Amino acid sequence: MAGIKIKYTKTERARQKKILKVSERMLPLFEAMEKSLMATINTIAERIEEIREQIERNRKAAEPWTAVMNDSWVNMDEFISVNKIITKAVDVAGVRVQQYERVDFNVTLPREETPLWVDDAIELMQEQLQLLAEIECLLEQIDLLEEELLDVRARVKLFENRRIPNAKMAIRKIGQKLQDDERLTIATAKVVKTSKKEGAGL
Amino acid sequence: MVYLMTSLPSLTFGQEPPISMDEFNEDARNQLSAKHFRTLTLVDLEKMDAKKGGIKSVSTLVNDVKHDLAEVRNAKKQNRQVMFGRLPKAVLSGNPLQREENIMKWQWEELDTIESGKTFTLTEVMVYKLKLQILLRLQSFDKSKGAEVLASVVNPSKNEEGK
Numbered sequence: 001m002a003g004i005k006i007k008y009t010k011t012e013r014a015r016q017k018k019i020l021k022v023s024e025r026m027l028p029l030f031e032a033m034e035k036s037l038m039a040t041i042n043t044i045a046e047r048i049e050e051i052r053e054q055i056e057r058n059r060k061a062a063e064p065w066t067a068v069m070n071d072s073w074v075n076m077d078e079f080i081s082v083n084k085i086i087t088k089a090v091d092v093a094g095v096r097v098q099q100y101e102r103v104d105f106n107v108t109l110p111r112e113e114t115p116l117w118v119d120d121a122i123e124l125m126q127e128q129l130q131l132l133a134e135i136e137c138l139l140e141q142i143d144l145l146e147e148e149l150l151d152v153r154a155r156v157k158l159f160e161n162r163r164i165p166n167a168k169m170a171i172r173k174i175g176q177k178l179q180d181d182e183r184l185t186i187a188t189a190k191v192v193k194t195s196k197k198e199g200a201g202l
Numbered sequence: 203m204v205y206l207m208t209s210l211p212s213l214t215f216g217q218e219p220p221i222s223m224d225e226f227n228e229d230a231r232n233q234l235s236a237k238h239f240r241t242l243t244l245v246d247l248e249k250m251d252a253k254k255g256g257i258k259s260v261s262t263l264v265n266d267v268k269h270d271l272a273e274v275r276n277a278k279k280q281n282r283q284v285m286f287g288r289l290p291k292a293v294l295s296g297n298p299l300q301r302e303e304n305i306m307k308w309q310w311e312e313l314d315t316i317e318s319g320k321t322f323t324l325t326e327v328m329v330y331k332l333k334l335q336i337l338l339r340l341q342s343f344d345k346s347k348g349a350e351v352l353a354s355v356v357n358p359s360k361n362e363e364g365k
Binding site for chain 2: 068081115125132
């Protein structure tokens with residue numbers, strides 16, 4: 001408030017009251033937005049954790065047979081790679097983010113002589129790659145949501161620490177000044193009246 | 203042929219390969235006639251084509267296995283029971299590694315049958331090469347390297363960063 005010049009007028013008081021009214025109405029909305037964003041980020045973080053656990057479960061389930069993936073007759077790179085991660089834009093807690101849809105794979109079908117384990121490896125790798133792609137999308141969502149959360153928190157702080165207290169102080173000061181002015185006017189009027197009476201009595 | 207076969211170490215399924223394929227080929231080149239060596243080079247369990255030569259019984263074995271593998275894939279697609287032509291159904295039991303080992307063990311036994319009674323013949327040399335291939339392939343099944351292959355496909359960017 002220090003350094004801000006206040007116009008001690010009724011118009012300014014009305015303007016400050018309007019600012020206060022709007023700010024007090026906006027603050028709960030931003031607070032709700034902040035809570036919603038935090039809850040959404042937590043939910044996404046939990047989902048990421050779940051997916052990571054799933055990836056680990058898959059890895060452990062395959063552990064007894066991963067040795068075969070080093071088969072000197074097979075080059076797994078030839079069979080599977082990610083072409084593209086397909087996403088769709090959605091609004092999450094008011095923020096536009098990309099939601100994971102599916103992974104478009106480049107898969108070469110095993111030939112007749114290809115060892116059978118390659119089919120299982122392709123399935124496992126597809127599953128793991130899909131889960132990792134979903135994590136990638138969710139991490140990007142968290143980045144965007146955290147950016148928005150910082151913005152919302154800055155707004156909440158602005159309303160809580162600046163706008164509302166400033167408006168309240170301005171209204172109070174203007175009120176006091178206007179009251180003082182009114183009293184001064186009345187007092188001056190009384191003095192003038194008394195002086196006139198005394199003048200008339202002489 | 204006799205000298206070659208007596209000079210080669212014996213092979214047992216599941217053992218560490220006692221010689222490399224290069225060593226075997228070198229010995230064979232030195233001790234076989236050019237014609238026999240050419241025939242030997244056609245015998246390859248991994249790449250052999252029944253039409254290209256080698257021993258008929260071995261190329262039939264390779265082809266039958268190919269057809270049976272195709273049958274496993276078709277049966278899975280069509281959600282029906284597998285109807286094997288040659289492979290025993292038991293080979294399908296266990297995880298993918300065990301399945302592969304079962305198939306290789308069965309191939310080994312089939313090769314035993316093919317070579318029986320054919321001591322010191324080209325057939326025995328060919329079977330020796332195929333058995334050596336089986337051992338070398340079995341040896342390549344390595345848990346930590348396999349895990350690296352999985353990681354390299356599943357998370358290639360991470361792997362590159364690690365390098």
